[in-house]
Amino acid sequence: MSNEATLHSQHEGVHGAMTHDHHDGHGHDHHHEDSFISKYIFSLDHKMIAKQYLLTGIIWAIIGALFSVLFRLQLGYPDATFPWLESILGHWAKGGRISPEAYYALVTMHGTILVFFVLTAGLTGTFSNFLIPLQVGARDMASPFMNMLSYWFFFLASMVMMSSLFVQTGPASGGWTSYPPLSALGDASIGSKIGMDLWLISMALFIVSSLLGSLNYISTILNMRTKGMSMTKMPLSIWSFFFTAVLGVLSFPVLLSGAILLLFDRHAGTSFYLSDLFVAGKALPNEGGSAILYQHLFWFLGHPEVYIIILPAMGMVSEILAVNSRKPIFGYLAMVGSMFAIVILAFLVWAHHMFVTGLNPFLGSVFVLLTLLIAVPSAIKVFNWLTTIWKGNIRFTPAALFSIGFVSTFISGGLTGIWLGNSSIDIHLHDTYFVIAHFHIVMGVSAFFGMFAGIYHWFPKMFGRYMNNTIAYIHFYVTLVGAYLIFWPMHYEGMAGMPRRYYDYSTWESFKQFAELNHFISSVVIIVFFAQLLFVVNYFYSMYKGRKVTELNPWGATTLEWSTPINPGHGNWPGEIPEVHRWPYDYSKDGVDFIPQTTPVGAHESKH
Amino acid sequence: MVTMSAQRNKIHPHKYSLWIAMGSITMMFVAFTSAYVVKRAQANWTAFELPHIFWLSTALILASSLTIQLSLKQFKDRNIARYKQLLTLTAILGLGFAVCQYIGFTQMYDRNLPLNGPVSASFIYVILGMHILHVLGGIVALAVIFAKAYSTTIKSYNPVPLEVAATYWHFVDALWIYLLIFLTLAR
Numbered sequence: 001m002s003n004e005a006t007l008h009s010q011h012e013g014v015h016g017a018m019t020h021d022h023h024d025g026h027g028h029d030h031h032h033e034d035s036f037i038s039k040y041i042f043s044l045d046h047k048m049i050a051k052q053y054l055l056t057g058i059i060w061a062i063i064g065a066l067f068s069v070l071f072r073l074q075l076g077y078p079d080a081t082f083p084w085l086e087s088i089l090g091h092w093a094k095g096g097r098i099s100p101e102a103y104y105a106l107v108t109m110h111g112t113i114l115v116f117f118v119l120t121a122g123l124t125g126t127f128s129n130f131l132i133p134l135q136v137g138a139r140d141m142a143s144p145f146m147n148m149l150s151y152w153f154f155f156l157a158s159m160v161m162m163s164s165l166f167v168q169t170g171p172a173s174g175g176w177t178s179y180p181p182l183s184a185l186g187d188a189s190i191g192s193k194i195g196m197d198l199w200l201i202s203m204a205l206f207i208v209s210s211l212l213g214s215l216n217y218i219s220t221i222l223n224m225r226t227k228g229m230s231m232t233k234m235p236l237s238i239w240s241f242f243f244t245a246v247l248g249v250l251s252f253p254v255l256l257s258g259a260i261l262l263l264f265d266r267h268a269g270t271s272f273y274l275s276d277l278f279v280a281g282k283a284l285p286n287e288g289g290s291a292i293l294y295q296h297l298f299w300f301l302g303h304p305e306v307y308i309i310i311l312p313a314m315g316m317v318s319e320i321l322a323v324n325s326r327k328p329i330f331g332y333l334a335m336v337g338s339m340f341a342i343v344i345l346a347f348l349v350w351a352h353h354m355f356v357t358g359l360n361p362f363l364g365s366v367f368v369l370l371t372l373l374i375a376v377p378s379a380i381k382v383f384n385w386l387t388t389i390w391k392g393n394i395r396f397t398p399a400a401l402f403s404i405g406f407v408s409t410f411i412s413g414g415l416t417g418i419w420l421g422n423s424s425i426d427i428h429l430h431d432t433y434f435v436i437a438h439f440h441i442v443m444g445v446s447a448f449f450g451m452f453a454g455i456y457h458w459f460p461k462m463f464g465r466y467m468n469n470t471i472a473y474i475h476f477y478v479t480l481v482g483a484y485l486i487f488w489p490m491h492y493e494g495m496a497g498m499p500r501r502y503y504d505y506s507t508w509e510s511f512k513q514f515a516e517l518n519h520f521i522s523s524v525v526i527i528v529f530f531a532q533l534l535f536v537v538n539y540f541y542s543m544y545k546g547r548k549v550t551e552l553n554p555w556g557a558t559t560l561e562w563s564t565p566i567n568p569g570h571g572n573w574p575g576e577i578p579e580v581h582r583w584p585y586d587y588s589k590d591g592v593d594f595i596p597q598t599t600p601v602g603a604h605e606s607k608h
Numbered sequence: 609m610v611t612m613s614a615q616r617n618k619i620h621p622h623k624y625s626l627w628i629a630m631g632s633i634t635m636m637f638v639a640f641t642s643a644y645v646v647k648r649a650q651a652n653w654t655a656f657e658l659p660h661i662f663w664l665s666t667a668l669i670l671a672s673s674l675t676i677q678l679s680l681k682q683f684k685d686r687n688i689a690r691y692k693q694l695l696t697l698t699a700i701l702g703l704g705f706a707v708c709q710y711i712g713f714t715q716m717y718d719r720n721l722p723l724n725g726p727v728s729a730s731f732i733y734v735i736l737g738m739h740i741l742h743v744l745g746g747i748v749a750l751a752v753i754f755a756k757a758y759s760t761t762i763k764s765y766n767p768v769p770l771e772v773a774a775t776y777w778h779f780v781d782a783l784w785i786y787l788l789i790f791l792t793l794a795r
């Protein structure tokens with residue numbers, strides 16, 4: 001820690017304008033650590049902000065996962081009662097059985113939390129913040145202040161969403177997509193009351209946070225690269241953060257527009273989304289609106305959003321696979337190009353979520369074509385990951401395992417996407433468990449694997465300590481096997497027509513056959529949930545008690561973050577920012593294990 | 609927030625951020641106007657003429673773009689008195705724009721086109737309301753720059769904040785022109 005202080009004073013000259021005096025005086029005594037930590041609550045250091053994002057994300061992930069355990073109890077054991085549920089949920093679980101209202105609330109919050117708060121803010125917020133300045137060679141973000149604001153908007157959004165869990169009528173319950181009329185009419189369900197307003201306020205704050213963050217990521221990557229770091233010398237992780245930010249900046253405002261119109265429908269009597277409705281036997285005055293309009297606006301964000309979630313994972317996995325196979329990434333430019341293609345296509349396929357909304361079949365076929373086109377860049381990426389590890393000298397670190405797991409689940413889930421992308425098949429599969437299986441494998445599990453890989457890989461840089469490997473291996477194998485056991489069978493349920501979002505399937509003749517299967521799935525969910533707690537324990541334990549990092553570059557990686565001190569201070573490099581001379585993937589070149597980006601190109605070196 | 613000048617920046621990062629933010633705001637209004645187009649293609653669309661006072665607001669906001677540009681020029685020539693006058697004038701024109709828009713809203717209301725009336729009218733209130741908010745944001749930015757210009761302790765000849773504000777100002781101006789043309793043509 002004193003190390004830290006000296007680094008600071010050395011930097012005062014370089015970036016005096018953004019020094020840390022203003023941290024003083026904010027007494028945050030509930031952090032009973034020394035004053036060092038209290039100084040870092042309103043931190044401007046991108047590394048600290050990254051850790052704040054990660055911590056908030058972990059807390060949300062535990063809550064979101066717990067919710068899924070609760071509603072899986074209902075799905076897996078529809079006839080059983082769990083008295084302890086009543087003690088924690090009160091009248092939401094009378095007699096130890098989750099009420100239908102509670103079930104919908106849990107499902108909705110699970111989706112909202114995981115999609116937005118964990119896999120968007122938690123994942124991008126952590127790694128874009130942590131890695132962009134470190135890997136492009138900058139002392140901090142373009143605007144550290146805006147960066148801090150971005151976190152605190154996220155924090156506010158989190159608080160509002162959290163508070164909605166405790167209001168009397170419960171949180172929003174109309175699904176993570178918040179379709180009207182459920183989301184537009186306060187009288188439509190109890191989850192449509194104040195819980196829905198809080199959801200909208202929280203999402204508005206969330207969007208502001210995401211925009212502030214993305215602005216910074218983009219301008220840092222474009223403006224603040226160190227000498228020699230041309231765009232084509234950037235690690236693929238940076239490219240992926242860049243594309244993610246571009247997607248966010250262009251698609252989140254559209255969701256904001258949709259949410260604003262929704263707010264007017266809720267509170268100002270407008271009829272953007274409402275028409276011909278009856279609530280409790282009474283006709284509503286709203287005339288001329290269209291609920292489908294909301295779906296267009298939502299999915300125009302919603303589809304890019306799923307790529308916002310997966311792109312950072314793709315970037316980090318590319319990086320980790322190259323480092324741990326001791327081989328250059330295969331097809332660097334193809335990787336960048338395919339990410340670019342994904343960004344463009346992401347804006348052109350949203351209606352594949354709407355094949356059954358009465359979409360014009362001709363228009364539908366255009367969206368089928370564009371949707372299936374996404375398989376091309378996706379396949380290029382998969383091919384390149386496989387060829388990168390092919391005949392590599394693979395080190396099976398936990399990070400490498402999770403990266404390989406990512407490739408596996410991305411393939412399995414991507415293939416089912418191609419089924420769904422065909423409108424004629426989707427008409428049968430839409431809103432069934434097949435869709436649940438598809439997106440949990442390709443997005444949920446894959447993005448989590450990318451995130452775990454990132455945490456295991458960069459933990460030494462974040463905290464100067466290693467995580468425990470044994471626990472990490474248990475975590476990996478239980479999660480990989482468990483994820484497939486949970487989601488694979490759901491494909492069969494979906495093909496049999498079992499709809500998603502139902503409260504109790506045991507009352508349906510067609511779905512009774514799945515009682516045992518649902519039972520099995522729920523049991524695995526509980527095991528996998530505990531395996532994740534193992535990760536959480538490992539994370540916090542290692543933060544304080546983990547084995548100390550003693551070498552600057554423990555993984556033998558080429559990128560710039562490993563040229564900083566083991567515990568870098570604010571400003572990252574004690575002296576000059578290093579200059580970059582080569583791309584980041586010179587592994588096993590000319591018989592040398594790896595050549596850092598800072599090494600000048602030798603006279604007799606071969607080309608990559 | 610001053611960033612680390614030790615880095616070599618081609619464009620000032622704040623200007624860069626502004627351009628990206630403008631792209632973002634554009635997407636928001638593209639969403640609004642696309643929603644409008646989708647809705648208009650469906651049944652039950654009530655067409656009506658926009659309030660004529662919107663032409664006056666157009667004149668005001670166009671004039672304000674001119675004054676902020678002149679103000680920037682005066683600033684660069686170190687003509688501080690003129691610069692302050694023009695900056696004030698810009699803010700006043702901006703406020704005048706917002707007032708005219710508001711009068712337009714009341715006129716629509718009097719013509720029996722309230723916010724919760726036909727969807728075509730609701731769209732006008734929401735879209736133009738959001739635009740007014742963005743203009744007001746620009747006025748706040750001007751006020752901050754203005755306050756700095758009057759504070760005697762700091763004497764700064766850094767044109768970047770004013771340049772950023774001017775670019776944003778032209779942007780909300782152009783956004784209005786786009787909305788006006790769009791709403792006139794797609795009635």
Ligand code: HEM
Nearest residue numbers: 306310352353375414417418420421430431435439442443
């Ligand atoms: C080969 C590429 C892919 C194709 C062709 C594809 C296609 C589709 C289609 C057609 C649907 C709509 C199904 C329905 O509701 O009836 C869908 C749903 C979904 N996909 Fe994909 N997908 C692909 C990859 C991905 C990826 C990479 C992600 C995320 C990282 C993803 C996340 C989702 C999500 C979250 C949903 C469901 C949203 C909901 O209804 O709640 N997909 N996909």
Ligand SMILES: [Cu+2]
Nearest residue numbers: 303350352353
């Ligand atoms: Cu999609």
